Amino acid sequence: MAYTRLKKVNGHDYLEIVESFRENGKVRHRYLRYIGAAETPRIKQRNKTFAIGINGLIRYEFELKIVDATKLMISHAPFTFAPNPDYPVELQPRIRDRAAARLQVMEMAAKLDPDALLDDFRSLDRGSPIVGNDGIVESGNGCVMAILLTADQHPEIYATYRKALKALAPKYALPFELVDEFKIPVLVRERITVVDRRVFVQECNNPTTMESSPVEKAKIDATRITIEMLTSFEVLDGETITDAIHSIRNNPITTAFLSKLSANEQACLLDAHGALNQDGVVRIKRAIFASVFKGDAGLRLSECLFESTDEHVSNCFNGILKSLGILAKSEALISRGYRQCGYSISEDLAEAISELAIIKNTLGLTLETYLAQSQMLDRKLTVFQESVLTVLAQHCRSAKQISAVLSRYCQLVIDSPPPSQRSFISDVLVTKEDLFETAVKKISDKEVNNSTAS
16 A cells, blocks of 8 residues: 655655555555655644643643553553552552442443544543553553453454544544554553643543532432332331431432443442442432422522531431431322322422521521511411421421421321322312321320320
């Protein structure tokens, strides 16, 4: 195969024809003939690229190269995930031998996307791996490990990457023949800019965008919680929601939720054994919570409960969490039209607890004063929401009592007949106020009975 190439002689550009041929299994090149001086200026090398640093102030220069992936120095062995003793420890902030990291790399290998690894995004955390001139991978250890795994375990997927690399090589002014010379060819960005290597690697592993707040994440995660997940979520008597999330019976819910996250996010929510870590439990807990308490009131409630340091508000939060399973079931039945739409209590709870937080955080303001003021001014709460606020304020020292009232109310909703089964002639619709009053009375009667028995 013959092609033309530029050659500089005595400071001038000339064109010559070169032929590529294979000899003893290797690609060779030989000069054929000179065809004269180049009439157009020499094109600037296209195998150079750059990326802007996280702070937007530093520009890092790179040279695109095709190299053999087996010759690169990576942080961990791609098949055993054992740490590479020759790799500089200070350059690997991530623990690749954890179960979560293994899952991330293995998933990447099984779904290797050539575009994600070959396109020039001019970003530190996207695109082809970044290496030093000594072959040490500075950013993209997981990508290189995934490529090596793909070549070994998913050869048909790696063949797609190899074909795409060969087709893209001319765009980067790289000899496509190199793809056939290497056992496992891979496109890399070799860093040209002189840097403090440790600081540079840390920057490569930082997110390029501002992290979402816990409330913002909860709002997004709420869309990943389906009604089916809520109705199948089970919290036993005397069990906290944390215990319920960890339980085997609720594994389908946690698995379904994690499957909707990226591999990077999953890795952050799993421990060394592949089980949910504390961050994972909190993430799912907030997602379930946000899926029950929707709208602006729900967001205010999330901010209030997850960020408030007041002990009484925290007790309300814990009480809701203890009853969140049955509350989720109740709200799911209502949202699907299986129970009266007027029975929903999520917005009422959100408004009541938001006001309770204001009362507890305002010096000298009591529940009685607040309610008296609301009679004279425009009411922020409905009459029913004021009733909920009163009950919460009365039991704000006991998460158990708050949970008992809410759980009882939700059970009454669940036990109520569906709208389709109610006769509008013979049956009188029980209101939300009636159900809540019944729930509070039953819990109060139980307290009196327990006190008398003791």
